[in-house]
Amino acid sequence: MNWIGKHWYKVLAVVLLTYVISAGFLVPLRPGLMKTDTFRAEVGEQISMEIQAYNTWFTRADHIRVWLRLSDDFSLLANNVEVQNDRVITAFFDLPPQLPTAERVNPTSVIVDTEVDGSMVLPDAISIVGEVDGGIDREAWLEAPVENLSMKWKYAFPWRNILEETIRNTYFHVPMWFGMMLLFLLSAFYSIKLLRTDDHRFDSRVFSLNLIGTVFGLLGIFTGAIWARFTWGSYWSGDIKQDMSAITLLIFMAYFLLRNAMDPGKKRGRVTAVYTLFAFAASIPLLYIIPRMQPSLHPGSGGNPGLGGEDLDNTMKTIFYPAVIGWMLLGYWLSDIVYRLSEIRNNLLRKNN
Amino acid sequence: MIYLAPLNTIILAIQPLMMQDFMRSTGKIMVVVASLLIIFFGLIVFLYFVEKRISKLEKELNNE
Numbered sequence: 001m002n003w004i005g006k007h008w009y010k011v012l013a014v015v016l017l018t019y020v021i022s023a024g025f026l027v028p029l030r031p032g033l034m035k036t037d038t039f040r041a042e043v044g045e046q047i048s049m050e051i052q053a054y055n056t057w058f059t060r061a062d063h064i065r066v067w068l069r070l071s072d073d074f075s076l077l078a079n080n081v082e083v084q085n086d087r088v089i090t091a092f093f094d095l096p097p098q099l100p101t102a103e104r105v106n107p108t109s110v111i112v113d114t115e116v117d118g119s120m121v122l123p124d125a126i127s128i129v130g131e132v133d134g135g136i137d138r139e140a141w142l143e144a145p146v147e148n149l150s151m152k153w154k155y156a157f158p159w160r161n162i163l164e165e166t167i168r169n170t171y172f173h174v175p176m177w178f179g180m181m182l183l184f185l186l187s188a189f190y191s192i193k194l195l196r197t198d199d200h201r202f203d204s205r206v207f208s209l210n211l212i213g214t215v216f217g218l219l220g221i222f223t224g225a226i227w228a229r230f231t232w233g234s235y236w237s238g239d240i241k242q243d244m245s246a247i248t249l250l251i252f253m254a255y256f257l258l259r260n261a262m263d264p265g266k267k268r269g270r271v272t273a274v275y276t277l278f279a280f281a282a283s284i285p286l287l288y289i290i291p292r293m294q295p296s297l298h299p300g301s302g303g304n305p306g307l308g309g310e311d312l313d314n315t316m317k318t319i320f321y322p323a324v325i326g327w328m329l330l331g332y333w334l335s336d337i338v339y340r341l342s343e344i345r346n347n348l349l350r351k352n353n
Numbered sequence: 354m355i356y357l358a359p360l361n362t363i364i365l366a367i368q369p370l371m372m373q374d375f376m377r378s379t380g381k382i383m384v385v386v387a388s389l390l391i392i393f394f395g396l397i398v399f400l401y402f403v404e405k406r407i408s409k410l411e412k413e414l415n416n417e
Binding site for chain 1: 376377379380381382384385387388389391392395396398399402403406407409410413414
């Protein structure tokens with residue numbers, strides 16, 4: 001029983017993370033549209049548009065419908081669709097001589113629907129350009145509304161343009177920050193305990209939690225940087241969350257400078273505990289408040305991201321929540337190892353003196 | 354050398370493609386692999402740190 005009481009959370013961490021890494025890589029991504037080869041078309045033109053998709057099975061589908069969708073009301077159905085292979089189709093459209101709106105340039109989405117893969121959207125894929133004073137014709141754009149879409153429910157991650165497979169990083173990059181936040185919270189808690197009791201064991205706790213919290217934060221920064229490189233375009237975009245989390249980490253790194261600059265003892269414990277409390281207090285506006293007041297490339301910016309919403313669907317939640325708990329437990333486990341090492345050293349030094 | 358020549362040509366032809374598109378291939382899955390590797394190496398760095406501390410303790414014990 002004692003073994004279980006001591007080690008249950010480590011077993012839980014291993015079980016959860018095994019599940020998270022396996023499911024995170026093995027659950028498929030929903031089919032989606034990647035790109036087209038036609039970006040501009042004029043009214044009255046006959047166009048052929050090659051559409052590249054991802055994870056689709058076009059050769060298995062009997063009914064493939066492709067729409068150009070101008071707005072909620074106006075759309076145009078392709079009069080012919082040729083399947084090149086499982087991932088590529090060519091859609092042929094006869095654009096009517098007139099547009100349904102007075103706008104000259106109309107950003108238009110492409111919608112593909114098959115009974116095998118369900119429906120897929122590529123927003124603003126093509127601009128349809130009308131003639132100056134060309135007049136308005138609504139009828140031609142109302143003939144084939146986007147309807148009767150096939151709904152395919154699959155245990156799969158949602159398709160997001162640009163993100164593509166990297167949506168799986170949600171289970172590795174994001175929990176690093178949750179883990180860091182928990183570890184820093186615990187270290188603030190132990191700092192208060194240290195200041196109240198002067199027990200040197202709490203100093204070791206604060207040190208180990210700050211260390212692993214900083215490691216998790218650095219891992220979050222680096223995994224975020226590589227993710228940003230291939231989605232936002234550069235390793236560091238000066239995004240508000242990037243900058244603020246970097247500042248938080250620098251503040252916590254200064255803790256180690258301060259600790260190394262002082263002689264071991266009660267005074268060092270108290271000074272560094274007070275510094276940890278200041279650092280934790282500074283991290284609250286830096287991590288939780290300022291990023292929500294600024295526009296950001298991160299999802300859920302400009303408000304309360306909370307948990308869920310459009311960025312985390314029900315399939316992802318079944319992996320994301322275990323991921324957060326698993327990485328948190330692993331972080332605590334790592335910090336516990338550092339704590340015990342520090343304590344062994346303290347006890348040795350005390351015996352020698 | 355006769356056999357190697359076409360192989361060389363192929364490698365030379367696909368090399369620039371590999372360099373540019375490797376991370377973006379198959380839906381950018383390599384970005385996720387890279388992230389997991391970064392975390393893995395982070396844990397290795399942690400192991401190195403722990404080992405250093407243990408060595409220090411061993412030295413202090415042996416000096417008794």
